[in-house]
Amino acid sequence: MRRIPPLAAVRVFEAAARHGNFTRAADELGMTQAAVSYQVKLLEERLGVPLFRREGRKMVLTEAGARAAPQVSHAFDTLNAAFARVRAEEEGVLVISTSNTFANTWLAWRLGSFQMAHPQMGVRLNTSDAVVDLEGGDADCAIRSGRGNWPGLTADLLLTIDFTPMVSPEFLERRGPFTPADIPHLPVISPHDPWWPVWLREAGVEVAEGPARPGVRLDSQALEGNAAIAGQGIAMLTPFFWRRDLAEGRLVRPFAQVTTRGFGYWFVAPEGRRNVHKIKRFREWLLDEIKRERPQPV
Structure with a gap:
């Protein structure tokens, strides 16, 4: 059985890590910056380790976050490719019953x-x-x-x-x-x-x-x-x-x-x-x- 954290929180972490900015992540996901911060906090509590740390006015990845981010991004790329194929197949064949x-x-x-x-x-x-x-x-x-x-x-x-x-x-x-x-x-x-x-x-x-x-x-x-x-x-x-x-x-x-x-x-x-x-x-x-x-x- 897979022990995967909530995918909504993982999705927010991936966007924040990729942009290096909570505000830009919020814009991409159609969320508020506060909602991004909340989802990241939920994920950190679930994992028991911090993923970001504050440096002045910036949020930067911790060592744990930096290790996880590339693999999480790759996983989302794989999911996107899988569903893109499904969408292409769905759009590519029209099935008519009569x-x-x-x-x-x-x-x-x-x-x-x-x-x-x-x-x-x-x-x-x-x-x-x-x-x-x-x-x-x-x-x-x-x-x-x-x-x-x-x-x-x-x-x-x-x-x-x-x-x-x-x-x-x-x-x-x-x-x-x-x-x-x-x-x-x-x-x-x-x-x-x-x-x-x-x-x-x-x-x-x-x-x-x-x-x-x-x-x-x-x-x-x-x-x-x-x-x-x-x-x-x-x-x-x-x-x-x-x-x-x-x-x-x-x-x-x-x-x-x-x-x-x-x-x-x-x-x-x-x-x-x-x-x-x-x-x-x-x-x-x-x-x-x-x-x-x-x-x-x-």
Whole structure:
């Protein structure tokens, strides 16, 4: 077990010994000269030996103080270097947590442009539908789906989550035009998706209570959208994520109806770290990118 005197007092001694002056030490540490004198006295009492002696109006190191001062300064240099490396590593890598859907349908396609704009910063993207502990340091920031009410976190709305059925042109041609009432009798991708009964009921289709009918469960819009493009069935998708595939004809929307329930994708970060340089830069880039691509109301 280490028998180290109080580090606050040791820090004051190191500054006073380095400057050779209690006043300059106090200025460096943001303390009063009286507080410096008090901390030095505490340290001397703890060690049982004087570290400074008065010569006229000056305070000079005693023999014991002169022996200790270089080693203490070296120890503080070592601590400073260790924490400087930690700070550099902390600032040098941005860890982002987000869902598989948001990562694979939007963020992963664009994240390289952020890193290229900030070449001094590494970026690591953790994709999982689990909610990570941002305050505990599992990631620097996250993009989450929900209503934006996470205690201890600041939240910026990126986009509203809406949804509508989509299919490939080949599927539509093969199955012919169909109505919402026909959907329960057609191949549906991820029929367990809770948005299916919501959308169908808004479309005027009676949906029986109980478990969803059997089907392929994919658990990610990225997978569901690609399965729909491959002609495997009807998928419930968010138009924003698939607008390029819609524009280029890989997907079609059989119905104009789009449903939402007040959920959205949010950028979130711990309240106390919102303005950390790397988090702030990413937040600004993300909001600009979303604003540029999000359809504007007419």
